[in-house]
Amino acid sequence: MARGKAPKILLYGMMALSARFSKNAAFHGTDPRLRGKTYAKACANLLDWNQVSLTTIQACVLLGAIAVTEGNSASENIYYAVACRIAQLLDLPNCKMESRVEQEINIRTWWSLCMIDVWSSTGVRLPRLLPPKENVSLPIDEVVFLGMSRDRGFDETIQTSRNSSLLAEMVRLNYILQQINDFNIRVAESKLDSVAIQGDLEDLSSQLDRWLDELPDHIRDTRENLERFSALGLGRVFVAIYLGYYHFGQMLFYRFLHEDSQSTSLRTRHYANKCKEHAGRLCDIVYASETVPNCDAKYNMVGHVLVIASTVQIHSLLFESNDTNVALAKERLEKNFCILTQLCAVWPTLDVCMDRLMAFHKACRESADTSFCMDQWMVRFLVEFASPVTDKTSHASDGSQWSLAELGITSD
Template identity: 90%
Template sequence: MDEVVFLEMNRDLGFDGTIQTNRKSSLLAEMVRLNYILQQINDFNIRVAESKLDAIDILSDVEHLSSQLDRWLDELPDHIRDTRENLERFSALGLGRMFVAIYLGYYHFGQMLFYRFLHEDSQSTSIPSRHYATKCKEHAGRLCDIVYSSETVPNCDAKYNMVGHVLVIASTVQIHSLLFESNETNVTLAKKRLEKNFCIITQLCALWPTLDVCMDRLMAFHKACRESADTSFCMDQWMVRFLVEFATPVTDKTSPVSDGGHWSLAELGITSD
């Protein structure tokens, strides 16, 4: 049922079958469809980490899952598409945060699916790898943008703790651009996003103390990049845990025990102007 129709129901009206319902216009119904795809993406990443798929099977599964994400997006009605106009309209209806949550899910699922190709993008000239690595960067960038937009439209701000995790993953994609991107415009954009994400995650940590784990994970990832940029994006079991087990602390990738400590923009090589 459309959320607007549901919210307008009352005791006097009841539900007698005359109310028009359309699941294709329901935000929650779209979330359910997306979560089914996420389950498949998580299973895929785990199977690959356990070396249960060869290169041909990996590309085949990625193509299949990618097509599911594309189909979900293509089948959306115009009034649910990610536009500023729609964000403002759902905000006026009191559904802005739910609208933002849908696209946080969609963009996060995409960056999770295509993340493995970031390593190959910096290591090979394979056309499929470059294509999927680009899609990962696009999803991560759009994820950042929807979070930023949510802060500028009333009643759309996303303050729940899962936002911290998805922003950490999106931030590591920005780190990849800083390390390997040759286009200076893209490097500058990645730097700005990384700085803004850091500030947002820090603000979220004040609301959700458990999100300190997310920031520690980002710092552990950054340390891995400093120690070995060429292997830090390799989709091994450590990386799968980093992507999937978002509430679990991770040790340093190259040593059994993390050195912990405070985190700051300077540690990421970012300084505020």
């Protein structure tokens, strides 16, 4: 492989994921969701399972992401599992390299796998493959990293601040997500009593608050910062951080939506409002990303988190008494529906997300009082993002098409 050039297997994998967005005339008349199939097949054909290398890890990550687009969770997890095992065999973050940039690539790849592992294993309810390692450095600042070259050895002084790294903040957040997923599963399986639930909830809530409080000013969720990272070519990474933070918050406090509609407890109201705040801010960062160049979030996971945020808006429509809040929820639902429709045009797996939203809405029509209850169906709805869900009630699906009009929402 020539230095600085990606192997064909990686190029095919990247083309398989990105061709859907191409405006090249060669794709005219071809369904965006089908454009990557030829490249995906070429990538898979070039994969050598016996090659224990960084390239194989990267190829497996790409092929896993391709499998996600098709809703093939089994293949997704197999590819990711192979990537994780090869990284362990190589001791990827600690193996000796010839240059500082190669070492940093290994570190960033390792942490990316750790984050993928939490998402993918939770989605199929399997044990995680990569246990935390305390001897692995967090990724360095992206601007510094992008300015490095392979010609630089270890002797040259390089500013390696980890207090301004976007990827490092994702890593810290991902550790909290792992705990939130475990918490929701244990609560749904009735493995925690009320005292334990309260203790764990307060601890996780504090962890989210502490993460936000400790952020340096230049990484905080402001329009100015979004525009600054956009100018650096890092706008989409910045948006991804807050999509994660707001989604993890709505996941943690979601259970209180049901309790809020059933009681007058101030504690319950406080946590239910926190869920609504996280869901609302998630919507807002998506809307903001579409107004700043090179910040738009078009990857398929956006569809899943927007579906969850949309169900929170449905809760406000059903139970909110404040007219201003009801109007805001209606406006967000309209915008989310448009965004989800656009995303569905390029990502096949988001058909499942729309079906899941339809199943949730059907549950609300049949029993609004119980549709937000944090039972095992709801946990599956929240975390198994690529898997279809059955109706929450025993009634068979009528096969009707879901639309905003069913909630009395029109675009007039």
